[in-house]
Every structure is written in C-alpha cells, then in structure tokens.
Amino acid sequence: MSSFVYVVGRTSHIADSRCPETSSTILGVFEDEEEAYRHAAEGQLRYIEEMIANMRESDDEDVENDESPRQKVARIKSMESWEEKFDAAIDLLSELLPESMYTPASQFGNKDSEGDAIEGYKQPPEQLPAIAGLIQRNSGTLERLTLVRYRDVPSVALWKSLSQCRKLRRIQVQYGLVSLQDMEAFWEACSKTNELFLDKMDLAIGTDSPTMFLPETFPKLRYRNESIIDKGNPEGLARLHRQQQLEQEQAFRQLSRLTRLRGLDISDPDGRRQSLKFRLKSRGGELDQLESLKRLDWIQFGNAFQDLSENELDWMIGHWPKFVGLHGKYHEDES
Structure with missing residues (x-):
C-alpha cells in the first residue's frame, strides 16, 4: 500500500x-x-x-x-x-x-x-x-x-x-x-x-x-x-548568521530614526515567519536601538512569531512612555 x-x-x-x-x-x-x-x-x-x-x-x-x-x-x-x-x-x-x-x-x-x-x-x-x-x-x-x-x-x-x-x-x-x-x-x-x-x-x-x-x-x-x-558547514552557517545579524541591525537602525512613529505592524502577510527579532542585544536582538521611539503606542506582530522575555517587556514599558501593549503571539507561554 x-x-x-x-x-x-x-x-x-x-x-x-x-x-x-x-x-x-x-x-x-x-x-x-x-x-x-x-x-x-x-x-x-x-x-x-x-x-x-x-x-x-x-x-x-x-x-x-x-x-x-x-x-x-x-x-x-x-x-x-x-x-x-x-x-x-x-x-x-x-x-x-x-x-x-x-x-x-x-x-x-x-x-x-x-x-x-x-x-x-x-x-x-x-x-x-x-x-x-x-x-x-x-x-x-x-x-x-x-x-x-x-x-x-x-x-x-x-x-x-x-x-x-x-x-x-x-x-x-x-x-x-x-x-x-x-x-x-x-x-x-x-x-x-x-x-x-x-x-x-x-x-x-x-x-x-x-x-x-x-x-x-x-x-x-x-x-x-x-x-x-x-547545515553541516560551520563556516557557512556562521556566514549566514552574520548576514542575518547585519540585516537586523540595519533594519532596527532605520526604525530608530522614525521618532514620530506611533504604531508598528511587522506582520508577515505571506507566511508565518519570525522577521524582526524584538529582543535585547544580550539575547541576540537589536531592541535597544529603539529607545528613541518615545511616541510609540503599540506593536502588531500578527503571524510573525516572537520569543520575548519579561526583560524585553520591562524594557519597552520603561523606555516608551506612551506604550500600551503588544498584539499577536509574542511568547509560547500564554501566561
């Protein structure tokens, strides 16, 4: 059969x-x-x-x-x-x-x-x-x-x-x-x-x-x-990782210049991929660069899954005075 x-x-x-x-x-x-x-x-x-x-x-x-x-x-x-x-x-x-x-x-x-x-x-x-x-x-x-x-x-x-x-x-x-x-x-x-x-x-x-x-x-x-x-070539994987990290740095650097930004939607309309990583630099992300977004109200993740810890959430609350919350899946633990 x-x-x-x-x-x-x-x-x-x-x-x-x-x-x-x-x-x-x-x-x-x-x-x-x-x-x-x-x-x-x-x-x-x-x-x-x-x-x-x-x-x-x-x-x-x-x-x-x-x-x-x-x-x-x-x-x-x-x-x-x-x-x-x-x-x-x-x-x-x-x-x-x-x-x-x-x-x-x-x-x-x-x-x-x-x-x-x-x-x-x-x-x-x-x-x-x-x-x-x-x-x-x-x-x-x-x-x-x-x-x-x-x-x-x-x-x-x-x-x-x-x-x-x-x-x-x-x-x-x-x-x-x-x-x-x-x-x-x-x-x-x-x-x-x-x-x-x-x-x-x-x-x-x-x-x-x-x-x-x-x-x-x-x-x-x-x-x-x-x-x-x-997957079996350490040098190739390292090169790919560096390229991805550079792309993340550039994207967050450009976002940091949008100081009048009030809402940010990074949903992926075509798939279910994690795109920008909203994690602190200590966890492999570039969230620290967005300290300048003092007017930011909300972030929409949609189907772009994120893996955020309490440290990232505390950072957002502490650095974005007008921030009210996240929309979408941002951690596998629903609590």
Whole structure:
C-alpha cells in the first residue's frame, strides 16, 4: 500500500519549530490509510467547530429547513468511515469559508474526469487538509500541480505527494524546502512531467546527508532558482548568521530614526515567519536601538512569531512612555 499524505490544520496562524503546539499545520506520512484519514478528519472537524463557535448566531441557524452547520458536524461525526467523515468535512469547509478564501472542490473535478489541476498551498493554512485530500482523491487524473509555500512540510511528503500523481504533466514548486536525503526521490517524482518549475527552492543538507549534487541540466526543467542551506558547514552557517545579524541591525537602525512613529505592524502577510527579532542585544536582538521611539503606542506582530522575555517587556514599558501593549503571539507561554 502506498503511503498516504495528509495535512491537518489548526486555528493558530503561528508556525514555529520551537513551539509545535501552535503550528498551523501538521503533516504526516502513513502506511495505514485509515489512520491517516482519522487524523485528518479529526483535525478538520476541530477547526470547523471552532469556526462555528465564532460565527454569529444567525449564521448558524436553520435556513429554510436546511441543516445548520452544527447539525452537519453532528451528522458527519455519525458517519461510519473516517474517509467519509474527511470528505464531508472538506465539503462543509467549502460552504463555511468565503469564496475569496477557498477554491471549491468542484473546480478540481473528480476521479472520473479527464485531467485535473490543483493550484493549491496558496490558501490559508486551515485549508491545507482539503487540498491534501484533493491531491489524494484525484491522484489518478491530476495533470497540473502548483505547490506554493511548502516550506513547513517535510520534504519526504513533497515527493510522496508527487509520486502518487501518475499523470502529472506540469509541476511548479515555489518557496519549497527539500532535504538532500530526499532529493533523488524528488527528482524521480518530477521526471514524469513535461514541465517543471522550481522557484525559490531551498535545499537543506547536513553532516548525515549522502554525497549527491544537483544535476546542472535537467531535461524537463523550465525554470530554476534555488539556494543551498548547508547545515553541516560551520563556516557557512556562521556566514549566514552574520548576514542575518547585519540585516537586523540595519533594519532596527532605520526604525530608530522614525521618532514620530506611533504604531508598528511587522506582520508577515505571506507566511508565518519570525522577521524582526524584538529582543535585547544580550539575547541576540537589536531592541535597544529603539529607545528613541518615545511616541510609540503599540506593536502588531500578527503571524510573525516572537520569543520575548519579561526583560524585553520591562524594557519597552520603561523606555516608551506612551506604550500600551503588544498584539499577536509574542511568547509560547500564554501566561
């Protein structure tokens, strides 16, 4: 039995390896398909129930004798198989989410259709279960696949996803991360296509990586733009760290000149990355440079996770007279 790839969404928009309990997505590769469906369905239903809990009462009431969302969830839970529950949860999610945020399953056809296209992984993290389910469901007919911002997903799942799709003609991967251990299988999975686009790909290698180099020419490669993250090269890591530190220093130095600044929003609209590190210099940050922002009222982190200690919070209160607070996730300890 081939491995089944699934993704379970959570409500948090934060994804950081240091606090996995708040990750926006959890992905697993299972040999037992029923177990994978169980994990996927349970995660999807949890997210839907939280969505319903935040809905206005009028949105959850019966409309012309139709089922309310809560009644639909109860009916889904009573279904016999986890695969049925997962499919029904995907359909319910498509009803609840605004059209602008969700690509309906109907656009992807079904197993009987002649060719399919899924241009997914651009959607909010909570919709990844539906997209992963669609890939699995349409793997026999899928011809075009676009994977964008796949960086939070283990690369073993990337090539397994591609391997399941036997009729793929075009693959586009943007902002992806592939470990060197999985590169050979990744190239093999891509070799069936007519067109391959790799944009902003990172290749993670380490001391335990096999000796292997990317082919300089790949017959079906149409576009290529990747960088190497060498986890096993101390000099390379040190150079990368110095470059990142310099960028932080420059950014905070420029911010320090904005002495009339009253509000600062550093949310990352494209992903769930930590960008500027609002930590004191003693903890590897550059917060000390912002002492000049005497008019600053608030900071919005949004989905740009921060790891602040009480020292940083005390510093902000002590140096910014008008400061009223932070908005967003700034520490994994909710207290």
